[in-house]
Every structure is written in C-alpha cells, then in structure tokens.
Amino acid sequence: xxxxxxxxxxxxAEAFGMRGTRVIITAQNLKWAYNAANAMTGFAxxxxxxxxxxxxxxxxxxxxxxxxxxxxxxxxxxxxxxxLMKQLETRMGQCVLTCPTAAAFSGIEGGDRINLGKNLRFxxxxxxxxxxxGGKRYWRVPVMDGEFLTEEKTGMVRAVxxxxxxxxxxxxxxxxxxxxxxIVAMKKIPNVIMPFPGGVVRSGSKVGSKYKSLIASTNDAxxxxxxxxxxxxxxxxIESVMEIVIDGLTxxxxxxxxxxxxxxxxxxxxxxxxxxISAGNYGGKLGQFQFHLxxxxxxxxx
Amino acid sequence: MSALTFTLKTPLQQRxxxxxxxxxxxxxxxxxxxxxxxxxxxxxxxxxxxLFDIAGDDSTAIVIKNADGKLDFIGSKMQSGSIxxxxxxxxxxxxxxxxxxITLHGDAHAYVASGMAGGSMKINGxxxxxxxxxxxxxxxxxxxxxxxxxxxxxxxxxDQMRRGIVLIEGNVGAYCASRMLAGTIGVLGTVGxxxxxxxxxxxxLLFSMPKMHATLQxxxxxxxxxxxxMFKSFRTLPSKFASIDKNRVQRYAGDLANDGKGxxxxxx
Numbered sequence: 001x002x003x004x005x006x007x008x009x010x011x012x013a014e015a016f017g018m019r020g021t022r023v024i025i026t027a028q029n030l031k032w033a034y035n036a037a038n039a040m041t042g043f044a045x046x047x048x049x050x051x052x053x054x055x056x057x058x059x060x061x062x063x064x065x066x067x068x069x070x071x072x073x074x075x076x077x078x079x080x081x082x083x084l085m086k087q088l089e090t091r092m093g094q095c096v097l098t099c100p101t102a103a104a105f106s107g108i109e110g111g112d113r114i115n116l117g118k119n120l121r122f123x124x125x126x127x128x129x130x131x132x133x134g135g136k137r138y139w140r141v142p143v144m145d146g147e148f149l150t151e152e153k154t155g156m157v158r159a160v161x162x163x164x165x166x167x168x169x170x171x172x173x174x175x176x177x178x179x180x181x182x183i184v185a186m187k188k189i190p191n192v193i194m195p196f197p198g199g200v201v202r203s204g205s206k207v208g209s210k211y212k213s214l215i216a217s218t219n220d221a222x223x224x225x226x227x228x229x230x231x232x233x234x235x236x237x238i239e240s241v242m243e244i245v246i247d248g249l250t251x252x253x254x255x256x257x258x259x260x261x262x263x264x265x266x267x268x269x270x271x272x273x274x275x276x277i278s279a280g281n282y283g284g285k286l287g288q289f290q291f292h293l294x295x296x297x298x299x300x301x302x
Numbered sequence: 303m304s305a306l307t308f309t310l311k312t313p314l315q316q317r318x319x320x321x322x323x324x325x326x327x328x329x330x331x332x333x334x335x336x337x338x339x340x341x342x343x344x345x346x347x348x349x350x351x352x353l354f355d356i357a358g359d360d361s362t363a364i365v366i367k368n369a370d371g372k373l374d375f376i377g378s379k380m381q382s383g384s385i386x387x388x389x390x391x392x393x394x395x396x397x398x399x400x401x402x403x404i405t406l407h408g409d410a411h412a413y414v415a416s417g418m419a420g421g422s423m424k425i426n427g428x429x430x431x432x433x434x435x436x437x438x439x440x441x442x443x444x445x446x447x448x449x450x451x452x453x454x455x456x457x458x459x460x461d462q463m464r465r466g467i468v469l470i471e472g473n474v475g476a477y478c479a480s481r482m483l484a485g486t487i488g489v490l491g492t493v494g495x496x497x498x499x500x501x502x503x504x505x506x507l508l509f510s511m512p513k514m515h516a517t518l519q520x521x522x523x524x525x526x527x528x529x530x531x532m533f534k535s536f537r538t539l540p541s542k543f544a545s546i547d548k549n550r551v552q553r554y555a556g557d558l559a560n561d562g563k564g565x566x567x568x569x570x
Binding site: 127140 | 465467484486503505524525526527528530531532534535563565
C-alpha cells in the first residue's frame, strides 16, 4: 500500500489492556487550568518508569464543565487499577490541590468508582466540608487561596495503551514536521492521548538488552546510524525515524487516532521526505490488541 | 389507568394516620382491598372508604383531595411513586420517606420531612414548626432528598438535620438550623432569632442579614466556587432557587458553642 508516495508497511501495532480514567480540571481561566493539568500530566510518558501515562485530552468550554469555568480534560492510563489509583491520588494532591483556583471533577460516569478527592479532604484537618448534589459528593477543602473544590470519585474503565506508528523520513526535520502534523490531527480525536513529549517519541525500544539488568533497550533495527552494522529495517535513504504512541479509552478510539495521524503524515508525502510508515510490535505474542496499519488505512473513514 | 384518588368525604373531627396510603403499600391491591385498608382515626380504626371516596386505579400516582389538615403521616416511609395532596396536610408529611415524590397544594403542620432519607417534596404553601427536624427521641432529622417550600416555615427548621437540601422561598421562624448536623438549608425570605443555635455542621444560605448571636463568628466575605456548582444542580428544580446564580457571600461560622463547623452564608 502506497499513499501519496509513502509506503504503508504490512505490519501492525501491538497494544495492551490498561486501566484508564479521566479528570476534568477547571480554574479561574484556561491558563491556570493548564498549569494544573500540565503539572498533573508531567513525568507521565511511559508506565515503564512513571507509573502512569497521562496527557491532556482537550480544552473544555465553560458551558461543558461542572462548575462553569474554563477547563481541560486529562486522561491517565496505568497497567493496573492499584497503581492508577495511587498515581491519581498523589498527582491530585501535589499538582491540583496545590494549583491556585484549580478544581477537579470526574470525567467518566460509570465504570469502577475510584477515589478522586476522597482522601485529599484530610488536608482540611477537620475544616473540610462535604456537599452532595445530584447524587454526587463533593469536598470543599479550605486552602490559602480560598477553597479547593473536588469531586469525591471518578470513573475507571478498561482501556487500551500502546497503539503506535513509526514515521520514516529522509531527514530529522522532515520526520519531526510530519509528526507535528500528525499530532495536530490526532488531538482532534476524543478519548486518546499521545503521552510522550509533544506527542512524539524518538527512543523506540525493543524487548531485552545485552545488559542483564535492562528489560528494554534501543530499537537498533530502526536506528539510522546503525544501518551498516545491525540487522536493519531501514533502507539507505532513511535518516530519521520517529514514533507516535497512543493510549485510548477503547481500541476504536486508537484506530481513529492512528488513521488521522497517518493520513496527516501521508498528506505531506514523499515530496516532503516521508518514505514509510511502520509500527512497533512484539511479534503479536504480548499484546491483546493489534492495529494493522493497512487495514486501518484502507477502511472507511471513521 | 387513572390516578388513584382519595377524596375526603366530610371534614374530620379526629386526626387520621394516612401512612398506609402510599404507592408501595397499595401496589397490587384491588379496589376492594384498597377500600378495606384500615386507617387509625383517633382511638379507632376506620376503613379507607368510610373516610374517602375512592376512584382510579393507578396506585403509583396517588391523589388526595379535600385534605383538611388532620391527615397526618401522608407519604410516610414511601419508597416509590408520587402523592399529590390538594388541601392542607397534617403533621409528619413525608415522615421517613425514602424515595418518590410528594406535592402538596396547601399548607402542612409540624415535622414535614422529618427523617426523610430521599426523594423530593414540593409544598405550594406554608409549613409549621420542625420542618426537616428530628422527632423527640430521634437523633437525626432529615437524612436526604430535596424539600421545596414556596411559602413560610415555622420555628426550628432543620433541627438536627443530617443531610439533604431544604429550600424555602418565604420566611422562617426562630432557631432556624438549630443543632443542625449537616446538609443545606436555603431561605429566600427572613429568618427569626437564634439562627444556627447549636449548629454543628451544615450550610445555611440566607439572602438577608439575620440577627447573629454571640457564638456565630464572621469569617469575612468570599467568592465560593462550590456555590456555582450547587446552584447549577438546582437549575431543574421547580423553585425560585433554580434561577439564582450567586457565589459572593459573607461567611459566618458557628455555633462555636457546639463545634463551630457549621456555616451561615449571607449573599452580598
């Protein structure tokens, strides 16, 4: 399959079942909602060392948010429910509770109910106040800027993490420009985040290493500087490879995002140095989900 | 199916305990069985059809007409459906009600919504003392649900109230929110003396400055974000509170003689 001069490899991305949750963060204005959300989703690129993969899903209008202030929705994904709950609590406590004017609300109705602000109330040292409206419990915690308002619980659902595709280009700037275009397109898709810096990762990994203590190491088959000395996957003209990793609430969301991203990359096409699209997998043995690139790109527009 | 309607035949001499006339209790009963339901009236029991003309067959929507203020315990412990009362209700309207809906077109006596745990109540009229309060011997008053009063309420509104929302569009008497444990009371009109007396926790929303006794302390003026959330949740209520959108208040905390975690928010 070739789209606008870009070869779509006959391969698939391998993804895993994860646990996901959504939090709506509002503040006096968008700037401070972002300050809280950026802190909360900081150091959350990969579950390997961060515990969670998290990102900002989208901005929300005051009309959409529970308290009528500007806000952003944040998605967090982890490999298990216990680590997700722990990470949610610590990130809420250190990043949202601390952020001036910020408030946090549940972003998923239904699912398993997990603690959002339930234990943060104890910061109130007895001065905290519970309020229940419309079947939901909220906590008002007195803080120095006024009151920190948070919903007690949010929803946790079964989600999918690790959807991905690789952009192979003739130069580093061209690979980056294509990935930037892909991220712009993918950010319009709901229910997904691209957790890496700016949505793009340059250090794709393979399983295992020559060093016993490492479980993963650089994906040498896609490293352009090793073309001559390793069993490379790259043709001579490829000079740079970048990857976009996608976590989503369902596999359908990841399909939509993958399609939007690859379509944006292919729009730039061979004329802009984009030669191939590939994907990362482990031979199909580890993940529960497989996203076949050609199938996604040949299917009906989602 | 038409609403199961009880029309009071003649004005009552004695008080009548109407607690059996709830959608749950009457569900699945035939017309004859409903007519034969015993109602305690003074020191004797009377058949329902001795007191009421009974029409209709939909026991999930009960209507009581010609109510004259001696019908106590209407909707007591009800768990589903609706009861609509035309005329005045007696005491203990919606006593320990769990779910469902009560609408009263008229006034009610004391202990409306006492022990109420859920559901909603709309009273198009005035109510007596001890609205949403605990009856003597109980340690908690209202425990959940929403009560809307379009008229005035008597003394001791929300005495020992534990949870839920009481919205009063008129004025209330003395000792409003006394010994309150938690929950929210809103009053659009005026309140009498000793507001929040012995109040432990909970929120009282007022739109005019009440007389404060010594153990209520001013905590200053504030813009509280939670009020926006609360008034948003009121939008669908059939009440004047549905159109309020204010979050600037003077906050008084108290009663310091009783833990002092309660708050009286006066909108400014």
